[in-house]
Structures are given as structure tokens and as C-alpha cells.
Amino acid sequence: MRHVSSGEEEAGAAPPHPDVSFSPARPGTVAEVENLAVTFRRGNRRIHAVRGVSLDIRPGEILGLVGESGSGKSVLGMSLLGLLPEDTLEHTSGRVAVAGKDMLHGSADLRRRVRKEHLGSVFQDPMTSLNPTMRVGRQVIEAAGSTEEAVRLLRAVGISDAERRMSSFPHELSGGLRQRVMIAMAVAGNPSLVIADEPTTALDVMVQSQVLTLLRSLVDEIGCSFLLITHDLGVAAQVADRIAVMYAGRLAESGPTDTVLRSAAHPYSLGLMRSRLSLTSPRTGTLSTLRGEVPSPVAPPPGCPFQPRCDLATDDCTQLLPDPVPVIPGHLSACVLPAEVVRARRPAPDAGEQDAGEQDAGGQDAPQADAADPESAVPAAADAPGAASAVWVRQIRRTFRVKAGRGRRKDLQALREIDLDVAAGESVAIVGESGSGKSTLLRVMAGLERADHGEVVLGGSTRPQMVFQDAGASLTPWMTVGALIDERLRGEGLSRAERQERVVAALAQVGLPAEVAQARSRQLSGGQRQRVALARATVIPPQVLLCDEPTSALDVSLAAGVLNLIGRLRRQLGMSVVFVTHDLSVARVVGDRIAVMYLGNIVELGPAERVVSQPAHPYTKALLSAVPEAGAAPMVLTGEPASPLAPPSGCAFHPRCPLADDACADSELRLRPVRLRTAHDRAVACLKPELI
Amino acid sequence: MLQLAGKRLGAMVVIILALTAVMFGLQKISPLDPVHAMLGQSASAQAVAAERHVLGLDQPITAQYLHYLAGLLHGDLGTSYRTRNPLSSDLGTAFPATAELTLYGLIFALILAVLLAVATTLRWPGSWLFRLILFVGASMPPFLLAIGGILLFFVNLGWLPATGRTSIHNPPTGPTGLLTIDGLLAGQFNVVTDALSHLLLPALALAIGPAVSIGRVLRSSLVSELRSDYARTARAKGQRERQVLIRHVIRNAIGPALSMTGLQAGLMFGGVLVIEQVFSWPGMGQYMTQSIPVADFPAIAAVTLVLGIGYVLINTVVDLLQAAADPRIDV
Structure with a gap:
């Protein structure tokens, strides 16, 4: 049931309430937030997390609350739950009501009872959010009241074998199952509202799409409302009835999902949409980014918080804090400019990447390339390293011995047999879910991990350099940025002054000022840290740059900037790039070619654009359909990814494959990527490859 | 859980065995002569030799250790030189x-x-x-x-x-x-x-x-x-x-x-x-x-x-x- 009505929408823009006196719940809402402001104290500093937000949640709707880190979206969720830390309450103003009860200033017991009777919640990490030492059944019973009800709920969220699962501990379940257990607890007792804070962020893309589908069907069946807090506009777009966009503790825009997506009226929402990668983002040239970073929550600017990053900002914007006002009934935007002016604005070229106006070096896979021409084919797995190979990986296998409970040890087959040839200057994106072995492959290429079998041949004399997902953790906390980069220059026979010069040059190359050399990693933002990691990797230009999900921990607007930077460094320094990611839309943009991995094997390898537009392997097709896109109903694969502890016989994908038959399960079958007859640049490990 | 208990108990036996060896070793390298401690410094050489024999101190050291261990298994902790009582009865009240x-x-x-x-x-x-x-x-x-x-x-x-x-x-x-x-x-x-x-x-x-x-x-x-x-x-x-x-x-x-x-x-x-x-x-x-x-x-x-x-x-x-x-x- 999609709830689209008009008329009450203006309620969301209710004027600031000077007092906190209490009115009964308005009909037609399950929760109301009025002019909420929350300030935390951290030492001597005040953190203005939420600064005057008004919002209504209506019965039976999914409201997608979208924002980057620091936008205040999670704090808003915690205030609805009445779970703000006690010491922040004195710095909290406004009104938050759920089922007509005051969730800000009500007594602790009142708020607790509202949580028990009217609210449910799902949090990001289902491993830490479930009690590790309590059986799943008991945890669900706490919310459900009885064993029968708990079993019924577990069935309702799609857990097969619910009775048996009741006696499992959380660590015995997969991530997707754990999140289903969380959802079962959240909808126990038919709450009127469920707060879901990044419920799919820690999950693989296929599991994510299963969970989103489940949320939608639960809302339609039970009729409860969901507040879906997410950083990913695509996730919200897929299931939400309405979307509210938050920025720096303020509401930027809200309205029905289609309206916000099609005719956004706030420059931030537009910027967010433009910098978000999709499967149709342009691959040539630079990605559009938002310049600058989110303003400090300690000293927010007096005017519009987005003004420092806004291309349309006027003098007014630096002075006036705009409140959300209706563009049309039901669609609010907190911008002083008319919506037409905002929408007419074309995205500006990224200021930091001006030099990158030229075309992407990956010209060989331009759509007009002739698929039938064998000359243009990229070898899938060469029998010998090509003259221009930067890394040549042959028959790599890697198995780990892991503890498998009860004192037994099992073999975890991380890499089952990998052949890959990365040409000099080429960029290959490796895509896969967790457990596919993609990071292990990268570590074997880097020489950080030994292969049990096979060989890695490097084209050049320099060792490959690596950039990791968590840039904060990969920079030694007590060393200055300068010292970290300088470390790589030692032993090169350079004088101190020369080394210093090189450090500054490396920082400049990644778009950081020379002063950053004196900073330590904790003083930098996430985007800056990733740039420092890149500067460290490229201060002596390597032949090959290995990137392990370098942007997946970054906000959308920053991730695009880092991707642009990697592309530019690659062209300027003539490096090859091997880029591991779980996100096909990222892979499509950074890779000349894409290698799709499943359970330690490459199942499909080919030119990026065409792998995405014309997938040949059923697994690639499933992955593509799971990428959250507005309105698109995902093709949901049933089941969980198979475990690398016990890979299925034959084709490892056959238990989940819609095309599989007996031949696919044959234990004698050893599938390796082979070139398609219809497209020589494509190698697919499947008995029935199909080009659509 | 049972397996863990088994492992821990096994480790316990090894540690206790090591402890007995250390205690026995210390006794042997001590410069104090227990026989003199029992009989007094002025005891005759004959009396000392006889007492050594009674206590088994004239046997090879490994035999003495095995003897000591065998005694322990039967609850025999040895005899106190001071009280002349079996230690199991002395400690029976003190323990x-x-x-x-x-x-x-x-x-x-x-x-x-x-x-x-x-x-x-x-x-x-x-x-x-x-x-x-x-x-x-x-x-x-x-x-x-x-x-x-x-x-x-x-x-x-x-x-x-x-x-x-x-x-x-x-x-x-x-x-x-x-x-x-x-x-x-x-x-x-x-x-x-x-x-x-x-x-x-x-x-x-x-x-x-x-x-x-x-x-x-x-x-x-x-x-x-x-x-x-x-x-x-x-x-x-x-x-x-x-x-x-x-x-x-x-x-x-x-x-x-x-x-x-x-x-x-x-x-x-x-x-x-x-x-x-x-x-x-x-x-x-x-x-x-x-x-x-x-x-x-x-x-x-x-x-x-x-x-x-x-x-x-x-x-x-x-x-x-x-x-x-x-x-x-x-x-």
C-alpha cells in the first residue's frame, strides 16, 4: 500500500514551537518531530547534531531519511526511540512524540513503555546488535512474549527452519539471517513504527536487496510505518514512499519519493544524486562531486549549512538559515532559491580535478568497439605473460585452515584457481560479495599473502602499492602524515630537503595542501585520510596500484572525488590499477575490465561497460539486478551465498542459479572462464553462458 | 565443552607433575642436609647412614623421584623431619x-x-x-x-x-x-x-x-x-x-x-x-x-x-x- 496523500504535508513545516507543551497526536501521524534540536557535549565542545528539524511519519508508510555522516539522521532516530544519552537532554529542545507520548522529556519509564508497545528498531550491524551470549530464541521471545509468537515471527521474516534457529547463537547465523532476526524482534507486538538505522549497510548487495524486499512486504502486511535511515539514496529510493534528506543537522528536502528523485528542489539533494554512481553514470570524463566537506558540527555557519559547497549561493545564503517551505504541496525544500533555478543549474566540473578534462584512458572499451573483431579482444587468461603485462597471475590457489567449532579445523578455500592478466596502464575492477576471495587475491598480488599454488609475475621492478578501505586504521596514529610518506623515500639516496620536496609534491598531487604533512591522521577527515594513503602509495610511482574498497567507507560526495583522483593518478603516472569493490556501479566506472568473482573463482571477465550492459553469467545478472535503483524491482536470488568452507560441487553457483541442471552439479566439472564465441573479449565460467 | 574440560584437566596434570619435579629438585640441590636436621649436628656417621637408608636417600635420584611420585599417588606426601608424623596426617588438620x-x-x-x-x-x-x-x-x-x-x-x-x-x-x-x-x-x-x-x-x-x-x-x-x-x-x-x-x-x-x-x-x-x-x-x-x-x-x-x-x-x-x-x- 503506497500511501500518497496531500493536504497534511505542510504539517512537516510547522513553525518553531517556543514551548514544549503537549498536544494530542494529530490524526494521520504515528510520530511527530517538531523543531528538534539536539546538542551533545564532548569535553568543552558542543556538538550541534540536530538543529531544528520537523518531520511527520504517517501510518503505513516507509519514510526514507537520507543523509551523509554527520547529518544528524541517526540522532533523530535515537530521539524517536527516546534513547538520547541522559546528559544531552538539557541541551535538547523541540518536541518528539510517538503515539502521542513525549519521547524527549517524558519519564524514563514512559519512554520505555512506548518503545515496548509502539516501537521497533533495527540497527546497522546485526552481529553486535544481537547479544552474542544469548540464544536467538530467547532474544526474540523478549520482544515477542511467547515461544509460539517468536517462531511465527521468525517464519514471517523468511527464516526457514525457525524452530531449530531458535536455539542458535548469533555467531552461528549468517549476516543476512541475523538481520532477519533483528527485523523479527522489531516487528514483534505489531509496533506502529519501526526505526531502521542503516539496516542493510553491513550486508552484501544481494542480501541487502532481499532485506529491502522483506521490509516492503512487512509494511504492506502489518501496516506499520518504517523510518528507514540510510546514507544511500538508492536504498531509500527503492522502497520508501517519501524521502527526507538531511544535511548538517537540518532538513534539506522532503517529499514523495518520485517527486524528490525526479524534480529535486534543493541543491544538496541534486548534488547528492549527481555524485551518486549508478549503472548508467557516464564513464568518461570525471565524476561530478560536491566540493569541500560537511561543515563542522561544533561551529555551524550562521546561514544555510550547504552554502559553502553550493554553486548557487548568494550573499543571503551566508546570513539566513532557510526553513523548509513547500515547493508544491507535500514537497518541501529548505532553499531560498526557486526550485526552477536550482534544477536549471548544470553540474559544474569538479574544481579539484580540472586537469582531468581529457577522456578516460580506457578508450578501447568504448561502446562502438567491435565485439566481433578478435584484435580488440582482451585476453581472458593468457598462457604466458604478455609483453605489456603489469601483473600476471596464473593458477593461484589459496586455502586457509580455520577453526570450525568443536575443536575441528576446516579448509577455507579463499582462492580456488585464478588466472588474470593485467596489462600495463590497464585498470581491472574485481567485483564480488564477501567470501568471494577478492581481497585475498589482491593481497596475494601485493605479496602480503602467499599462494599455495600458482605464480604471480610482476611486469616492473617496483613492488605494487596498496590502498585499504579503512584509511584511518592504515595510517599509524602517532606519526605525522609527512613522516608516513617520507618513510617510503628512505633508502632512495635522497637528501633530507629532496625528500621533503617529494612529500609536498606527493601531497599536492592528491590535492592536499603542504600543511597536511604536519598533521596526524586523527586530525584529518575520512576523505583526506584516503588521499594521504594515496599520496603514500604514489610518492614513488608504482607499476601497479592495488585498491581494496578504498571508497566504501566514505560518504557518497567524497567517494566520487577519490575515484576521480585514482583515475587521474593512473593516467598521470601510467600505473595499472586493480580495484576491489562490492559495488558494480563503482567497478563499471573505475575498471577498463571487470572481473566478477564467486567463491574463489572468476566467473566472468570482460570490458566493464559491456559486462554491465550485457552480463553473460547468471551470477553477474543477479548481482546487477540487486543494485538498488529507484523503482526497479530487484530479481531476488533465494538463499545465502554458499560458504567457502564447503563449496558446492561442480559450478559453485549452481544451488542458487535459475538455469542450473544436473550437469552443473557434476563433481567432475571444473569450470574455468572461456572466451565466448559470440564475443571474444568476454570470458565466462558457465555451461550455458547467455548474452542478452 | 567436554573436550575443553578434558584438555584443561590434561594440562592440569602436566602442570602439577612439573611442580613436583621442581619441588623435588629444590630439595636435592639444597645445601641443608635433612638427616643432620633431624638428628642434630653431632649425630654419629653410623646413625646418619642408617637414617639415610631408612629415608631412601642412598638410592639413585630418579628412583627417589619415582618413589616420591608413587607415594603421592597413594596420598603419601612423605614424613615431616620435624614432627616425624606422616605429612598427610599433619596437613589433614592444617589444610x-x-x-x-x-x-x-x-x-x-x-x-x-x-x-x-x-x-x-x-x-x-x-x-x-x-x-x-x-x-x-x-x-x-x-x-x-x-x-x-x-x-x-x-x-x-x-x-x-x-x-x-x-x-x-x-x-x-x-x-x-x-x-x-x-x-x-x-x-x-x-x-x-x-x-x-x-x-x-x-x-x-x-x-x-x-x-x-x-x-x-x-x-x-x-x-x-x-x-x-x-x-x-x-x-x-x-x-x-x-x-x-x-x-x-x-x-x-x-x-x-x-x-x-x-x-x-x-x-x-x-x-x-x-x-x-x-x-x-x-x-x-x-x-x-x-x-x-x-x-x-x-x-x-x-x-x-x-x-x-x-x-x-x-x-x-x-x-x-x-x-x-x-x-x-x-x-
């Missing part, structure tokens, strides 16, 4: 006294530790005073604490006795040797209360230091577990704060405190020997202090072995409890 004192010390330490941790975590009113008293107590050496306790509760207030295990003349000599338990079994409740009043001061003096150590570890894990995601989930389900603490947090927070308890129990075995001196407690500490000056090596070895077994036993129990508390621990 239960020490065991009872240590047991109550450990129980008091755990109770105080949990109180300290919970009171300061939940900020109970008056918890600061409780914490202050414990911290001051813990910063004093136990014997000083014991003397202070005697001066206050015996000399000035006259509330508690200062010496011995009991003032009842014919206490039951029941199956365990622990007066509080034997009294209960025999239905003589006056024995139980009398024994408890004797236990209170020495056990508290023994308990306060370990209580603070265990309590601080427990508190810090309680604080961090109360901030954990699953505690937030429990609150979001509408659980009361007390339920969050009891049902969810305690089992997750107990691990580090259990480790600390094992360590502190080891230290308590050292502390109890001193405390027994202050309270004239007829335990192994008293026995040991009389054995050391006369180089009664079999006695010293026997006491050390008994304490060592106790220590290993407690730490094995701690390991098993930790595995029981956390299902993720697996061998």
Missing part, C-alpha cells in the same frame, strides 16, 4: 583450616567486587563512600589491615574474636573439615555461627585487596558492555535497565573478571600464610613457618604442592566458567 579461610576470603572478595562494580556503574547513592573504604583498605598490606581489624573489633569494641578457628571445645570433626559445613551437617548451629565470627576478620583482611582488583575489572567491562549495541537493542525493545544489566550485560562482562579472579586466588594463597600468623590460625601457614627454620623440606614441599594444586584447580574452573559464559569460546 581444612586454610581451605576454609581462603574459601571465605574468595567469597567475600567476589561479593565485595560485584557490589563495588554494580554500585559504581549504576551510581548508587553512597557508592563513593563504599569505594573509598575499599580503596583505602586495598592500599594497605593485608597484615596491617588484620592488625587494625583486631584493634578495632576485638580490643576496642569486643565484637569479634581475634584468634583461632573456634572457641568451642569439641567441634564436630565431620567429613569436610570445614567447621561451617561440618557444623551444619551435624546440626550444631552454634558451631556455625562461632566459626563464622572467627572467620569474618581474617577472611575480610584477605578479601579486600582482591575485591578491588576484581571489582575494577568487572566495572570497566560492565561500563563498556552497557554501551554496546546489543544493550541498545535490549533498551529499544523496551527492557528495563535492570533487565538489560542482569539478562544481557552481566554474562558478556564476566569474562575478564573471571580471569582476574583466577590470578587473585593465586595471590591469596600467599596472603593467607601471613594472615594466619596474625590470627594464630591453625592452618598451613602456621605449619609452614615452623617448618622453614628447621629446613623441613618434605613439609615445605607438601604445603607447596597442596597450594599449587589448589591454584591450578581454581584456574581450571575459571577457564571452564569462561567457556560456559561465552558460547563463542571453543577450545
Whole structure:
């Protein structure tokens, strides 16, 4: 049931309430937030997390609350739950009501009872959010009241074998199952509202799409409302009835999902949409980014918080804090400019990447390339390293011995047999879910991990350099940025002054000022840290740059900037790039070619654009359909990814494959990527490859 | 779990075996001659040789060790050079006294530790005073604490006795040797209360230091577990704060405190020997202090072995409890 009505929408823009006196719940809402402001104290500093937000949640709707880190979206969720830390309450103003009860200033017991009777919640990490030492059944019973009800709920969220699962501990379940257990607890007792804070962020893309589908069907069946807090506009777009966009503790825009997506009226929402990668983002040239970073929550600017990053900002914007006002009934935007002016604005070229106006070096896979021409084919797995190979990986296998409970040890087959040839200057994106072995492959290429079998041949004399997902953790906390980069220059026979010069040059190359050399990693933002990691990797230009999900921990607007930077460094320094990611839309943009991995094997390898537009392997097709896109109903694969502890016989994908038959399960079958007859640049490990 | 228990018990046997070897070795390299210690410096060479033969000291060293081990297996800890009694009978009276004192010390330490941790975590009113008293107590050496306790509760207030295990003349000599338990079994409740009043001061003096150590570890894990995601989930389900603490947090927070308890129990075995001196407690500490000056090596070895077994036993129990508390621990 999609709830689209008009008329009450203006309620969301209710004027600031000077007092906190209490009115009964308005009909037609399950929760109301009025002019909420929350300030935390951290030492001597005040953190203005939420600064005057008004919002209504209506019965039976999914409201997608979208924002980057620091936008205040999670704090808003915690205030609805009445779970703000006690010491922040004195710095909290406004009104938050759920089922007509005051969730800000009500007594602790009142708020607790509202949580028990009217609210449910799902949090990001289902491993830490479930009690590790309590059986799943008991945890669900706490919310459900009885064993029968708990079993019924577990069935309702799609857990097969619910009775048996009741006696499992959380660590015995997969991530997707754990999140289903969380959802079962959240909808126990038919709450009127469920707060879901990044419920799919820690999950693989296929599991994510299963969970989103489940949320939608639960809302339609039970009729409860969901507040879906997410950083990913695509996730919200897929299931939400309405979307509210938050920025720096303020509401930027809200309205029905289609309206916000099609005719956004706030420059931030537009910027967010433009910098978000999709499967149709342009691959040539630079990605559009938002310049600058989110303003400090300690000293927010007096005017519009987005003004420092806004291309349309006027003098007014630096002075006036705009409140959300209706563009049309039901669609609010907190911008002083008319919506037409905002929408007419074309995205500006990224200021930091001006030099990158030229075309992407990956010209060989331009759509007009002739698929039938064998000359243009990229070898899938060469029998010998090509003259221009930067890394040549042959028959790599890697198995780990892991503890498998009860004192037994099992073999975890991380890499089952990998052949890959990365040409000099080429960029290959490796895509896969967790457990596919993609990071292990990268570590074997880097020489950080030994292969049990096979060989890695490097084209050049320099060792490959690596950039990791968590840039904060990969920079030694007590060393200055300068010292970290300088470390790589030692032993090169350079004088101190020369080394210093090189450090500054490396920082400049990644778009950081020379002063950053004196900073330590904790003083930098996430985007800056990733740039420092890149500067460290490229201060002596390597032949090959290995990137392990370098942007997946970054906000959308920053991730695009880092991707642009990697592309530019690659062209300027003539490096090859091997880029591991779980996100096909990222892979499509950074890779000349894409290698799709499943359970330690490459199942499909080919030119990026065409792998995405014309997938040949059923697994690639499933992955593509799971990428959250507005309105698109995902093709949901049933089941969980198979475990690398016990890979299925034959084709490892056959238990989940819609095309599989007996031949696919044959234990004698050893599938390796082979070139398609219809497209020589494509190698697919499947008995029935199909080009659509 | 069973497999873990098997492994731990196996490790226990190995450790105890190593302990016997060390004790035996020390005895052998000691310059003190036990025979002279027994017979006096002026004993004739003939008498010495005869005694050496009786004690088996003229046999090869490996044979002596195996003989010693075989005796241990039969409960024969050797013969004291000083009292000339079998050590199993000497320690038969001293060991239960020490065991009872240590047991109550450990129980008091755990109770105080949990109180300290919970009171300061939940900020109970008056918890600061409780914490202050414990911290001051813990910063004093136990014997000083014991003397202070005697001066206050015996000399000035006259509330508690200062010496011995009991003032009842014919206490039951029941199956365990622990007066509080034997009294209960025999239905003589006056024995139980009398024994408890004797236990209170020495056990508290023994308990306060370990209580603070265990309590601080427990508190810090309680604080961090109360901030954990699953505690937030429990609150979001509408659980009361007390339920969050009891049902969810305690089992997750107990691990580090259990480790600390094992360590502190080891230290308590050292502390109890001193405390027994202050309270004239007829335990192994008293026995040991009389054995050391006369180089009664079999006695010293026997006491050390008994304490060592106790220590290993407690730490094995701690390991098993930790595995029981956390299902993720697996061998």
C-alpha cells in the first residue's frame, strides 16, 4: 500500500514551537518531530547534531531519511526511540512524540513503555546488535512474549527452519539471517513504527536487496510505518514512499519519493544524486562531486549549512538559515532559491580535478568497439605473460585452515584457481560479495599473502602499492602524515630537503595542501585520510596500484572525488590499477575490465561497460539486478551465498542459479572462464553462458 | 565443552607433575642436609647412614623421584623431619583450616567486587563512600589491615574474636573439615555461627585487596558492555535497565573478571600464610613457618604442592566458567 496523500504535508513545516507543551497526536501521524534540536557535549565542545528539524511519519508508510555522516539522521532516530544519552537532554529542545507520548522529556519509564508497545528498531550491524551470549530464541521471545509468537515471527521474516534457529547463537547465523532476526524482534507486538538505522549497510548487495524486499512486504502486511535511515539514496529510493534528506543537522528536502528523485528542489539533494554512481553514470570524463566537506558540527555557519559547497549561493545564503517551505504541496525544500533555478543549474566540473578534462584512458572499451573483431579482444587468461603485462597471475590457489567449532579445523578455500592478466596502464575492477576471495587475491598480488599454488609475475621492478578501505586504521596514529610518506623515500639516496620536496609534491598531487604533512591522521577527515594513503602509495610511482574498497567507507560526495583522483593518478603516472569493490556501479566506472568473482573463482571477465550492459553469467545478472535503483524491482536470488568452507560441487553457483541442471552439479566439472564465441573479449565460467 | 574440560584437566596434570619435579629438585640441590636436621649436628656417621637408608636417600635420584611420585599417588606426601608424623596426617588438620579461610576470603572478595562494580556503574547513592573504604583498605598490606581489624573489633569494641578457628571445645570433626559445613551437617548451629565470627576478620583482611582488583575489572567491562549495541537493542525493545544489566550485560562482562579472579586466588594463597600468623590460625601457614627454620623440606614441599594444586584447580574452573559464559569460546 503506497500511501500518497496531500493536504497534511505542510504539517512537516510547522513553525518553531517556543514551548514544549503537549498536544494530542494529530490524526494521520504515528510520530511527530517538531523543531528538534539536539546538542551533545564532548569535553568543552558542543556538538550541534540536530538543529531544528520537523518531520511527520504517517501510518503505513516507509519514510526514507537520507543523509551523509554527520547529518544528524541517526540522532533523530535515537530521539524517536527516546534513547538520547541522559546528559544531552538539557541541551535538547523541540518536541518528539510517538503515539502521542513525549519521547524527549517524558519519564524514563514512559519512554520505555512506548518503545515496548509502539516501537521497533533495527540497527546497522546485526552481529553486535544481537547479544552474542544469548540464544536467538530467547532474544526474540523478549520482544515477542511467547515461544509460539517468536517462531511465527521468525517464519514471517523468511527464516526457514525457525524452530531449530531458535536455539542458535548469533555467531552461528549468517549476516543476512541475523538481520532477519533483528527485523523479527522489531516487528514483534505489531509496533506502529519501526526505526531502521542503516539496516542493510553491513550486508552484501544481494542480501541487502532481499532485506529491502522483506521490509516492503512487512509494511504492506502489518501496516506499520518504517523510518528507514540510510546514507544511500538508492536504498531509500527503492522502497520508501517519501524521502527526507538531511544535511548538517537540518532538513534539506522532503517529499514523495518520485517527486524528490525526479524534480529535486534543493541543491544538496541534486548534488547528492549527481555524485551518486549508478549503472548508467557516464564513464568518461570525471565524476561530478560536491566540493569541500560537511561543515563542522561544533561551529555551524550562521546561514544555510550547504552554502559553502553550493554553486548557487548568494550573499543571503551566508546570513539566513532557510526553513523548509513547500515547493508544491507535500514537497518541501529548505532553499531560498526557486526550485526552477536550482534544477536549471548544470553540474559544474569538479574544481579539484580540472586537469582531468581529457577522456578516460580506457578508450578501447568504448561502446562502438567491435565485439566481433578478435584484435580488440582482451585476453581472458593468457598462457604466458604478455609483453605489456603489469601483473600476471596464473593458477593461484589459496586455502586457509580455520577453526570450525568443536575443536575441528576446516579448509577455507579463499582462492580456488585464478588466472588474470593485467596489462600495463590497464585498470581491472574485481567485483564480488564477501567470501568471494577478492581481497585475498589482491593481497596475494601485493605479496602480503602467499599462494599455495600458482605464480604471480610482476611486469616492473617496483613492488605494487596498496590502498585499504579503512584509511584511518592504515595510517599509524602517532606519526605525522609527512613522516608516513617520507618513510617510503628512505633508502632512495635522497637528501633530507629532496625528500621533503617529494612529500609536498606527493601531497599536492592528491590535492592536499603542504600543511597536511604536519598533521596526524586523527586530525584529518575520512576523505583526506584516503588521499594521504594515496599520496603514500604514489610518492614513488608504482607499476601497479592495488585498491581494496578504498571508497566504501566514505560518504557518497567524497567517494566520487577519490575515484576521480585514482583515475587521474593512473593516467598521470601510467600505473595499472586493480580495484576491489562490492559495488558494480563503482567497478563499471573505475575498471577498463571487470572481473566478477564467486567463491574463489572468476566467473566472468570482460570490458566493464559491456559486462554491465550485457552480463553473460547468471551470477553477474543477479548481482546487477540487486543494485538498488529507484523503482526497479530487484530479481531476488533465494538463499545465502554458499560458504567457502564447503563449496558446492561442480559450478559453485549452481544451488542458487535459475538455469542450473544436473550437469552443473557434476563433481567432475571444473569450470574455468572461456572466451565466448559470440564475443571474444568476454570470458565466462558457465555451461550455458547467455548474452542478452 | 567436554573436550575443553578434558584438555584443561590434561594440562592440569602436566602442570602439577612439573611442580613436583621442581619441588623435588629444590630439595636435592639444597645445601641443608635433612638427616643432620633431624638428628642434630653431632649425630654419629653410623646413625646418619642408617637414617639415610631408612629415608631412601642412598638410592639413585630418579628412583627417589619415582618413589616420591608413587607415594603421592597413594596420598603419601612423605614424613615431616620435624614432627616425624606422616605429612598427610599433619596437613589433614592444617589444610581444612586454610581451605576454609581462603574459601571465605574468595567469597567475600567476589561479593565485595560485584557490589563495588554494580554500585559504581549504576551510581548508587553512597557508592563513593563504599569505594573509598575499599580503596583505602586495598592500599594497605593485608597484615596491617588484620592488625587494625583486631584493634578495632576485638580490643576496642569486643565484637569479634581475634584468634583461632573456634572457641568451642569439641567441634564436630565431620567429613569436610570445614567447621561451617561440618557444623551444619551435624546440626550444631552454634558451631556455625562461632566459626563464622572467627572467620569474618581474617577472611575480610584477605578479601579486600582482591575485591578491588576484581571489582575494577568487572566495572570497566560492565561500563563498556552497557554501551554496546546489543544493550541498545535490549533498551529499544523496551527492557528495563535492570533487565538489560542482569539478562544481557552481566554474562558478556564476566569474562575478564573471571580471569582476574583466577590470578587473585593465586595471590591469596600467599596472603593467607601471613594472615594466619596474625590470627594464630591453625592452618598451613602456621605449619609452614615452623617448618622453614628447621629446613623441613618434605613439609615445605607438601604445603607447596597442596597450594599449587589448589591454584591450578581454581584456574581450571575459571577457564571452564569462561567457556560456559561465552558460547563463542571453543577450545
